[in-house]
Amino acid sequence: MSMGKVDPASIHTTVLLHEVIEWLKPTPGGRYMDGTLGMGGHSLALMQAADGKAELLGLDRDQTALGHATARLEEFADRTHLFHLPFSRFEEALDELGWEGIDGAVLDLGVSSMQLDEADRGFSFINDGPLDMRMNPEHGQSAADLVNTLKHGDLARIIRTWGEDPLAGKIASAILRAREKEAITRTLQLAEIVRLAYPPKMRHAARNHPATRTFQGLRIAVNRETEELEYYLKTIVDRLNPGARLAIISFHSLEDRAVKHSFRDAAKGCKCPSHQLHCTCDGVPAVKVLTKKPLIPSEEEMQVNSRSRSAKLRVCEKLTADGEEV
Known part of the structure; x- marks a missing residue:
């Protein structure tokens, strides 16, 4: 439709x-x-x-x-x-x-x-789509731009401050290692990187998807909320x-x-x-x-x-x- x-x-x-x-x-x-x-x-x-x-x-x-x-x-x-x-x-x-x-x-x-359910908008860590997250797709940097260019400290700050994730440093390190191999351009690609950055016990005990807070932090940063x-x-x-x-x-x-x-x-x-x-x-x-x-x-x-x-x-x-x- x-x-x-x-x-x-x-x-x-x-x-x-x-x-x-x-x-x-x-x-x-x-x-x-x-x-x-x-x-x-x-x-x-x-x-x-x-x-x-x-x-x-x-x-x-x-x-x-x-x-x-x-x-x-x-x-x-x-x-x-x-x-x-x-x-x-x-x-x-x-x-x-x-x-x-x-x-x-x-x-x-x-x-x-x-916005969440339309995969092409890049907000969802459940459905695969381009890693965008811009409310206005014609303006500003996308989430992909941020995860592929920011230094470790800046990326960790976004995830910690706006995503409120205590594992921000580990997640930022995992992102940097992954992008050395290939650019991070898809939502499920990033979601899996974040999921694996969580220790197995925390991963299985989490009430929400481990990538929830990282995606929130990136969305806030992308849209300057x-x-x-x-x-x-x-x-x-x-x-x-x-x-x-x-x-x-x-x-x-x-x-x-x-x-x-x-x-x-x-x-x-x-x-x-x-x-x-x-x-x-x-x-x-x-x-x-x-x-x-x-x-x-x-x-x-x-x-x-x-x-x-x-x-x-x-x-x-x-x-x-x-x-x-x-």
């Missing part, structure tokens, strides 16, 4: 859909942004919850996903504005539309099932209207920690150095954190969609210039 005939709803199950809508509370006349449009699940629910009378800005750097989302949102075409951009560049889209602020935003940092999120978190609050809510779904501890700390800092207001005993900056809180602890999928959702198990949702609300709730 060609990708053009695939029903997007059958490819990807939207994570924490009901929770996102309940917290964002979209209303007619509001302006909302989906920074990771994907297959359009959150966006479609946002528009439906607002009786189709809101305006939506959707961004995605994956052109294939953007095409599916366009079709899925066709009934709201006159009120949706879709851009082929990474979410970190959302201000370009806002400025082009002439929107100074928005009334709500959602960010789903997960990789879509379509950490830099994308850091820039977004620094800039998004200023473009939220008072009372607007921001919902972010993360899938690993590094992302969740970044979101947690960003929300916490924005809610403090004070920008004085931590060693200073008394506040002299007269700063006021920019947001109120609505989720003291991250929300996780229900048992029912996790049974239906196993890929939702690591999802965590955090939500904050923009305050007025005086630091008050609307």
Whole structure:
């Protein structure tokens, strides 16, 4: 079956859909942004919850996903504005539309099932394909470029920091030995190298495939996901209207920690150095954190969609210039 005939709803199950809508509370006349449009699940629910009378800005750097989302949102075409951009560049889209602020935003940092399951995209260590992993295949270095050119220390750092694999050094050494014999160009080729780098006892005791963390680390590095999120978190609050809510779904501890700390800092207001005993900056809180602890999928959702198990949702609300709730 060609990708053009695939029903997007059958490819990807939207994570924490009901929770996102309940917290964002979209209303007619509001302006909302989906920074990771994907297959359009959150966006479609946002528009439906607002009786189709809101305006939506959707961004995605994956052109294939953007095409599916366009079709899925066709009934709201006159009120949706879709851009082929990474979410970190959302201000370009806002400025082009002439929107100074928005009334709500959602960010789903997960990789879509379509990307994971389509072997040619190179995200999967289960199905063989070219070792790519780029969200936008027309831009940047691929995973193959990294594993075949990086020095041992840089490769180990990626696997340790972003893949959170304690065997990063052994895995990097195994990759360097393998690439001396032949270039590493296929996903299953890399997956097998990583699998064999694990000691037999750890290999057999592992709950997930040994290559899971290495592939995660490489994907984050290839798509500069950490830099994308850091820039977004620094800039998004200023473009939220008072009372607007921001919902972010993360899938690993590094992302969740970044979101947690960003929300916490924005809610403090004070920008004085931590060693200073008394506040002299007269700063006021920019947001109120609505989720003291991250929300996780229900048992029912996790049974239906196993890929939702690591999802965590955090939500904050923009305050007025005086630091008050609307």
